[in-house]
Amino acid sequence: MGLEDDLKAKALALISQQMANWVVEIQRMIGEHQANLVRSLDDLQETVARYDERINEDEIGAAMTEAVASNPAAAAADYSRLKASLSEIEKGASLSEVLTYLVNEVSQVVDRAAMFIVKGQSAIGWYARGIEPSDLIKSVNVPLAADTVFRNVHNSRRALRGHASHSPGTAQALSRLGAGFPGVLAIPLVLRDKLAAILYCDSYQEEIPTSDADMIEILVHFAGKSIDLISSSPRAGGATTSGGISTDKVAAIRAGGEEIRERAGIPRSAAPPAPAAAAGDESSSTVMFSASTFQAHKAAPTAPRPAPVAAPARALSPEEQKAHEDAKRFARLVVSEIKLYNETKVSEGRRNKDLYERLKEDIERGRQMYHDRVAPQVRDSTNYFYDELVRILAGGDAAALGPM
Secondary structure, eight states: OOHHHHHHHHHHHHHHHHHHHHHHHHHHHHHHHHHHHHHHHHHHHHHHHHHHHTOOHHHHHHHHHHHHHHOHHHHHHHHHHHHHHHHHHHTOOSHHHHHHHHHHHHTTTSSEEEEEEEETTEEEEEEEESOSSGGGGGGOEEETTSSSHHHHHHHHOSOEEEEGGGOHHHHHHTGGGOSOOSEEEEEEEEETTEEEEEEEEEESSSSOOHHHHHHHHHHHHHHHHHHHHHHOOOOTTOSBOTTSOBHHHHHHHHOSSOOSOSSTTOOOOOOOOOOOOOTTOGGGOOSSOOTGGGHHHHHSOOOOOOOOOOOOSSOOOHHHHHHHHHHHHHHHHHHHHHHHHOHHHHHHHHHHTOHHHHTHHHHHHHHHHHHHHSOHHHHTTOOHHHHHIIIIISTTOGGGGOOO
8 A cells, every 4th residue: 555545544534533523522512402401491490380379369350350340331331232232132023123133233333244144055145234335235145165254154153253364255255345344253143053144244443352242142142042032933732832932931022012014114135045946955945944844745735825814803812812923923934034035036026916926835835834833723713824925025915926
């Protein structure tokens, strides 16, 4: 081996040895640093634990109590507003009235509030406050498959609160209503375990405050229970409603001078119907009408409408009077929902005087429901269901129903 090769070999050997020593030293230093870091973290945890033990919960509680006590009016104001809103919503005598009162009350808390009726795979604009012109909401139809807050609420059946930027698809779906606001809130309205509607709200604030959102959610929940209560009516021969509520309680809650009327002073509703669905398709169902429930009735021939029967001339006992009032209330609820979900057909049917032909399926479903829920002695001696068809669907013009 030459001198050059010998020097090269020795140099490489020395370098390798030195690098090996350096690696060992570096590993040792890393180990020491890790051990020091672990000890430091342990010390820090002990310090934090000692700080936690020093927190005086009694002192914090006393300070919170003092803050509330120093401003009782602010704390009571929310309850006062909530109580007033609940009282207004309870005035509703039908599904459409309750929903209208609900939107009116919510609009006092947020800048815009709109009720969307869920029908099939769409959320259809029905009534709104804070939007000009007010009828503009009726032109909005949001597909529930689109990436919006409506889809999220529909799938989860939970309220959603956040910023508009989190759901760009929502702003696009509601573009007809003009520029929206950043704070967004959407709440489901569930009736009889069926998602019937979605209340949409937005506000100029970056986010609707939690307290306001909670109050609105309470109002929506109360509205749903009110509608369920309105629809509770004794089945033929029964003494309780389908929900187990005594009829005496139902009558007592809803008594008090509520004359038969169609949304007295309440704005008209509108909900363009979804395309007709095949028989048995639950997507065509509404809150009152479950498509599968009435399959058996569709095959049966339609019975002709009986001639109007005059109300009994004799004085009615309190029990009989209550039975008649329950029948009127149930007829009003059923026919109101037919109109709520078929506003376009109702308008066209009134003009062409063929309402029954256009809404035959829903009318016969409603008639069967009325027949099943109302006691025979009331059902056979009155024509309350037909009276509501004339009053609500036909706008008081019996000829608008057409041949029945």
